[in-house]
Amino acid sequence: NAGVTQTPKFQVLKTGQSMTLQCAQDMNHEYMSWYRQDPGMGLRLIHYSVGAGITDQGEVPNGYNVSRSTTEDFPLRLLSAAPSQTSVYFCASSHRGSGSHEQYFGPGTRLTVT
Amino acid sequence: TQLLEQSPQFLSIQEGENLTVYCNSSSVFSSLQWYRQEPGEGPVLLVTVVTGGEVKKLKRLTFQFGDARKDSSLHITAAQPGDTGLYLCAGATGSARQLTFGSGTQLTVLP
Numbered sequence A: 001n002a003g004v005t006q007t008p009k010f011q012v013l014k015t016g017q018s019m020t021l022q023c024a025q026d027m028n029h030e031y032m033s034w035y036r037q038d039p040g041m042g043l044r045l046i047h048y049s050v051g052a053g054i055t056d057q058g059e060v061p062n063g064y065n066v067s068r069s070t071t072e073d074f075p076l077r078l079l080s081a082a083p084s085q086t087s088v089y090f091c092a093s094s095h096r097g098s099g100s101h102e103q104y105f106g107p108g109t110r111l112t113v114t
Numbered sequence B: 001t002q003l004l005e006q007s008p009q010f011l012s013i014q015e016g017e018n019l020t021v022y023c024n025s026s027s028v029f030s031s032l033q034w035y036r037q038e039p040g041e042g043p044v045l046l047v048t049v050v051t052g053g054e055v056k057k058l059k060r061l062t063f064q065f066g067d068a069r070k071d072s073s074l075h076i077t078a079a080q081p082g083d084t085g086l087y088l089c090a091g092a093t094g095s096a097r098q099l100t101f102g103s104g105t106q107l108t109v110l111p
Helices: none
Strands: A005-006 A008-015 A019-025 A032-038 A043-051 A055-058 A065-066 A076-078 A089-094 A109-113 B005-007 B010-014 B017-022 B031-037 B044-049 B055-058 B061-065 B071-076 B085-092 B099-101 B107-111
Touching: A005 A089, A008 A019, A019 A032, A019 A089, A032 B107, A043 A065, B005 B085, B010 B017, B017 B107, B031 B071, B044 B055, B044 B061, B071 B085
Parallel strands: A008 A109, B010 B107
Antiparallel strands: A005 A019, A019 A076, A032 A043, A032 A089, A043 A055, A065 A076, A089 A109, B005 B017, B017 B071, B031 B044, B031 B085, B055 B061, B061 B071, B085 B099, B085 B107
8 A cells, every 4th residue: 555645745836826736545544634834833734524525624724725526535725825835735644433543644745935 | 722732842862861752731632642753754653642641652662641631741761863853742632533733842862
């Protein structure tokens, strides 16, 4: 199993551009989440999904959209990139039956907005 | 918004020393996790503690969940350079699968 995969690994955008960060998992996990990691601030939840067709907002959702058309994929869309969105983005998945809430993380996408 | 405060933020020690990292909150969590993150990679789960007062050991690492399930600690005995990394605690509430992460402790173990 590949686990959780993310593409691209690195991306540079100009202010106002849009793009989609891809995330896929092959563990048949029901739950998927997107986090951003900034220096000194840990990981903050952007959006999450408890299953195909169901998404909800996390702590910092503004400027981002998500959709969950399949169990495997959970793309994150930046509608109009801003320098404040410069960050490292992590996708994670977890199994609904896991009472421990254990999450499996992808390798991250490092995004720079100029 | 539930907050998890980790301390210290940075820790640099010599190989062989012991250390403790703390994770504190005013909120009660149903479970608390500790992750370790290497540069350029995503966090990897070390342990989950669920019961108040629970102690778990993973080789030289000892994890404790506070009796009131509001705080946790990670103790490393005889630290090694391979222990270097960013240690993150994360608290879970309810069944919404939302984790609240602490800001992390950057540990450097010098040979």
